[in-house]
Amino acid sequence: MDMQSSTINSKKSCIHSRSLSTLLQQEDSERGNFLRGHIVSCSFCQKEMKRLQEDMAVVERAIPFYLLPDDMKDSMNLELDQVTSALDKHFQHEKKIKRQRNYRFTLGIFKDLGLSFFRPSTLFTIFLGAGIIAYKTYFN
Structure with missing residues (x-):
């Protein structure tokens, strides 16, 4: 079990990382619940989610007339x-x-x-x- 978790954490890519942007947009959906649970166990998706959140923050700052x-x-x-x-x-x-x-x-x-x-x-x-x-x- 310990060996399996270290294998999960050392992944270089993950198929679910392509769906992380939907989690930012639809947090209450069934897919969002699945992705939240998956992110806890996948270091690649954690890094990808952090990068997406940073990118969204940059975009929001770049738009001067957001509201x-x-x-x-x-x-x-x-x-x-x-x-x-x-x-x-x-x-x-x-x-x-x-x-x-x-x-x-x-x-x-x-x-x-x-x-x-x-x-x-x-x-x-x-x-x-x-x-x-x-x-x-x-x-x-």
Whole structure:
């Protein structure tokens, strides 16, 4: 037993060390309980956990506005509202332009169809076809 514990303490790597960051984020989970128990017996995970905690402390110190003051939050919200309203106006204008473009395109298609339908050659072809169908239906 004593030899086994010395083997555990002298490990150079551990598969559970990859999951230690979840312990920092989810302390109350079932996985967190398992990792806490494992860290007690694994020197590699103890060192890795200590390194992760130090890294987290460095990151927290490096972020100067970890918790923003209320006046800064208010000014940022005001700027955000201004930018958002300007973007809304821009996109509303773009939508209006696209609607007008689509309307003109559709109107042009119907105008072309109307002009091509009422051309004398088109009307002659339609009446000729209808006359042939009527002749074959009623007189043959």
